Amino acid sequence: MQIERKNKDEIVITLSSSVDSFGLQRLIDYLKYLELTSKSKAKQPEVDKLADEVNASWWEKNKSRFIK
Secondary structure (H helix, E strand, C coil), X not given: CEXXXXXXXXXXEECCCCCCHHHHHHHHHHXXXXXXXXXXXXXXXXXXXXXXXXXXXXXXXXXXXXXX
């Protein structure tokens, strides 16, 4: 593995092709999350409330697929 800072806004990570792609994708998703939320001013209770609303809405639309 090689980690290189290209400039103040970019880091390049080079990995062997033998690295597990599923695990790598999970890591990339987490890094994207960190990048996207780095400047967020949202507080955890606000995020939790939004997540609860989204989950409740999804369940109402999809529960018939799981409960027969």
